[in-house]
Amino acid sequence: MVAVEKPTKQPQNKHISAPWTDPKAEPYIRIENVTKKFGEFVAVNNVSLNVYRGELFSLLGGSGCGKTTLLRMLAGFESPTAGKIFIDGVDMAGIPPYDRPTNMMFQSYALFPHMTVEQNVSFGLKQDKYPEPEIRQRVAHMLEMVQLTPFSKRKPHQLSGGQRQRVALARSLVKQPKLLLLDEPLGALDKKLREATQFELMNIQDRLGITFIVVTHDQEEAMTLSTRIGVMNAGQIVQTGTPQEIYEYPQNKFVADFIGSVNLFEGHIVEDEQDHVLIRSDEAGGDIYIDHGISSAPGARVWVAIRPEKIQLTKQAVNERHNCLSGIVKGIAYMGNLSIYLVQLDSGKQIKVTMQNQVRASEFMIDWDDRVTVTWHANSPVALLS
Amino acid sequence: MAATDIARPSRLPASGWIGILLHRLGISGRSLVIAIPFLWLLLYFFLPFLIVLKVSLAFITIAQPPYTHFDSAGNFVLNIGDSYGRLVSDALYIKAYLNSLMVAAISTVLCLLIGYPFAYGIARSGPSMRNILLMLVILPFWTSFLIRVYAWIGLLKNNGLINDFLLWTGIIDSPIGMMNTNFAVYLGIVYSYLPFMILPLYANLEKMDVSLLEAATDLGCKPLKAFFLITVPLSVPGIVAGSMLVFIPAVGEYVIPELLGGPSSLMIGRVLWGEFFSNRDWPTASAVAIAVLLALVVPLMLYQKYQDKELEKEA
Numbered sequence: 153m154v155a156v157e158k159p160t161k162q163p164q165n166k167h168i169s170a171p172w173t174d175p176k177a178e179p180y181i182r183i184e185n186v187t188k189k190f191g192e193f194v195a196v197n198n199v200s201l202n203v204y205r206g207e208l209f210s211l212l213g214g215s216g217c218g219k220t221t222l223l224r225m226l227a228g229f230e231s232p233t234a235g236k237i238f239i240d241g242v243d244m245a246g247i248p249p250y251d252r253p254t255n256m257m258f259q260s261y262a263l264f265p266h267m268t269v270e271q272n273v274s275f276g277l278k279q280d281k282y283p284e285p286e287i288r289q290r291v292a293h294m295l296e297m298v299q300l301t302p303f304s305k306r307k308p309h310q311l312s313g314g315q316r317q318r319v320a321l322a323r324s325l326v327k328q329p330k331l332l333l334l335d336e337p338l339g340a341l342d343k344k345l346r347e348a349t350q351f352e353l354m355n356i357q358d359r360l361g362i363t364f365i366v367v368t369h370d371q372e373e374a375m376t377l378s379t380r381i382g383v384m385n386a387g388q389i390v391q392t393g394t395p396q397e398i399y400e401y402p403q404n405k406f407v408a409d410f411i412g413s414v415n416l417f418e419g420h421i422v423e424d425e426q427d428h429v430l431i432r433s434d435e436a437g438g439d440i441y442i443d444h445g446i447s448s449a450p451g452a453r454v455w456v457a458i459r460p461e462k463i464q465l466t467k468q469a470v471n472e473r474h475n476c477l478s479g480i481v482k483g484i485a486y487m488g489n490l491s492i493y494l495v496q497l498d499s500g501k502q503i504k505v506t507m508q509n510q511v512r513a514s515e516f517m518i519d520w521d522d523r524v525t526v527t528w529h530a531n532s533p534v535a536l537l538s
Numbered sequence: 539m540a541a542t543d544i545a546r547p548s549r550l551p552a553s554g555w556i557g558i559l560l561h562r563l564g565i566s567g568r569s570l571v572i573a574i575p576f577l578w579l580l581l582y583f584f585l586p587f588l589i590v591l592k593v594s595l596a597f598i599t600i601a602q603p604p605y606t607h608f609d610s611a612g613n614f615v616l617n618i619g620d621s622y623g624r625l626v627s628d629a630l631y632i633k634a635y636l637n638s639l640m641v642a643a644i645s646t647v648l649c650l651l652i653g654y655p656f657a658y659g660i661a662r663s664g665p666s667m668r669n670i671l672l673m674l675v676i677l678p679f680w681t682s683f684l685i686r687v688y689a690w691i692g693l694l695k696n697n698g699l700i701n702d703f704l705l706w707t708g709i710i711d712s713p714i715g716m717m718n719t720n721f722a723v724y725l726g727i728v729y730s731y732l733p734f735m736i737l738p739l740y741a742n743l744e745k746m747d748v749s750l751l752e753a754a755t756d757l758g759c760k761p762l763k764a765f766f767l768i769t770v771p772l773s774v775p776g777i778v779a780g781s782m783l784v785f786i787p788a789v790g791e792y793v794i795p796e797l798l799g800g801p802s803s804l805m806i807g808r809v810l811w812g813e814f815f816s817n818r819d820w821p822t823a824s825a826v827a828i829a830v831l832l833a834l835v836v837p838l839m840l841y842q843k844y845q846d847k848e849l850e851k852e853a
Contacts, residue, residue, distance in 0.1 A: 227752075227756055228756075229752055229756075248755070249752070249755040249756050250755045250756070250757075250758045250759060250760055251758075254756070255756060255757065256752075256753070256756045258749050258752070258753055260747065260749055262749040262750050262752065262753035263753075264750060264753070264754075264768060265750075265772065266771045266772055275754070275757050276757035279757055279758035279759045279763075280758050323753075323757070327757070
């Protein structure tokens with residue numbers, strides 16, 4: 153993102169040196185203008201993407217956005233209608249799945265039901281005709297890593313969901329592929345097991361240095377796991393970035409709305425300078441001042457996105473020219489550590505605000521039907537052009 | 539039968555006057571439902587079986603019916619020696635039995651070799667095509683079995699359609715003798731029983747998870763090898779079911795060897811027919827029937843045991 157030539161007014165996170173910020177870094181996986189059509193339906197629409205060695209890249213999107221199709225093209229189960237895929241510099245066109253340096257962990261795990269855990273894990277090594285002692289040693293090592301050694305003689309139907317998932321992981325890791333593809337790896341697990349496995353995955357990735365591409369519809373999973381996320385919608389990647397970039401600086405309404413929750417105000421630009429932008433919004437019923445520019449013509453239609461946790465509520469009147477609205481509390485959801493307030497602004501628009509419950513219930517507490525002032529800091533909102 | 543112990547729903551309370559009456563009598567709705575097929579089998583299967591068993595132990599006589607339960611001295615005797623003795627002493631019966639088992643076994647293997655690709659093709663075809671193909675498999679059942687076997691005579695005989703066609707094209711100078719040969723018997727059995735192989739195989743292959751094959755190729759296994767390592771082992775229940783459905787009726791087959799086979803096609807069904815209608819030796823005919831039944835009950839029981847094991851696995 154640094155490699156853009158013109159001086160940008162776009163907001164940016166300062167980041168430490170990472171391969172994707174280094175224009176000289178050679179991408180490990182290169183997806184170039186890949187399109188996949190099923191009949192008339194375009195599942196993946198002209199996607200280009202670079203993934204670097206050792207990354208844990210997540211493809212995030214709702215169902216039917218094309219993320220699984222993209223993954224299956226990397227594995228070789230589907231071939232692109234147009235475009236090219238390179239893995240470690242090799243064009244993958246025409247290379248069948250069994251000759252690719254990739255392994256995949258399936259959403260359904262796809263464990264062989266007639267084989268024991270041990271046989272499932274050793275299957276891939278046997279196909280490559282490794283010597284028997286080496287197979288035994290590598291399988292034993294792998295089973296130890298996923299803590300399944302006592303279950304090695306069991307069949308998949310004798311295992312719990314979490315254990316099956318670990319068998320699937322072991323089976324896909326044992327060949328030490330250049331690229332590991334994971335299709336909704338944690339989808340079928342309960343919350344606790346999910347969290348444990350998430351950290352386990354990151355741990356494995358750290359230790360083995362394998363490049364991971366994960367497909368998920370779960371933003372929390374993508375946020376915690378990934379080095380970078382590619383958000384997909386309708387067959388296209390709408391934004392690529394680190395979890396922080398995606399959350400703090402969404403580039404369009406779809407990403408802002410899809411990741412976390414957000415309040416959106418439609419408005420038009422009144423001033424657009426290098427160091428600030430002023431937006432007049434009838435929907436919000438006031439002016440919004442943002443402390444960065446957005447490179448757009450004055451008068452252009454924009455949307456302002458503000459995260460609920462970046463808004464403050466107070467019962468006192470505040471006298472500010474902008475970033476200050478008033479409204480009435482229409483609902484409160486008490487969550488323990490924080491509360492979600494539903495505020496009806498004077499313009500009629502309802503917004504969501506979350507605030508930490510720093511003190512116990514008191515007379516300063518905001519209650520239903522209280523008149524409140526809504527404020528936020530000038531660097532909190534993001535202006536979106538699309 | 540452990541599977542049935544696991545999930546037995548609690549009995550529903552009796553309601554209505556019939557229910558209350560049955561409840562008073564100690565009969566539950568469950569046993570009432572089972573009673574109907576149970577009685578049916580008792581009346582039309584087990585009772586006739588007992589009659590045949592009794593006839594097989596009778597003496598042959600010239601009378602109507604041609605057997606008697608009493609020996610020449612007028613005593614009631616179970617006569618094992620005459621009928622069953624003949625089965626073991628006369629090489630004809632043993633030869634007929636072995637021949638029947640061999641013909642049935644070879645036909646089963648042929649049905650499997652032809653039926654497996656067929657079932658696989660149907661299971662992997664698109665939904666609309668699949669229905670058409672299944673329809674084609676079932677379609678022959680709309681015509682009587684006997685008529686379909688007769689139709690083969692019209693095709694196979696010396697001046698039948700096949701020979702006429704080959705003569706007309708000039709491939710052959712004189713008709714090939716296909717009728718009344720073992721070839722015709724195998725052809726008839728494989729043709730007639732193929733759907734019984736295809737349907738259970740299809741049912742099995744259709745529910746197989748295709749992602750297993752993808753996983754196998756993903757792990758470096760070529761598709762053909764994946765077929766033998768994954769698809770075939772997982773379709774064993776279908777192979778067993780289809781083979782039983784072909785093998786068991788093929789052993790006792792009478793119509794096909796009678797109509798298409800020659801004098802050398804000695805099968806136990808024909809022997810039984812001969813004993814019963816030509817020799818009018820009802821005790822020996824009954825003994826042959828009992829022996830066939832015993833020979834078939836063993837594979838049936840094996841099959842039953844296998845199925846129970848499968849059920850247990852799923853539970």
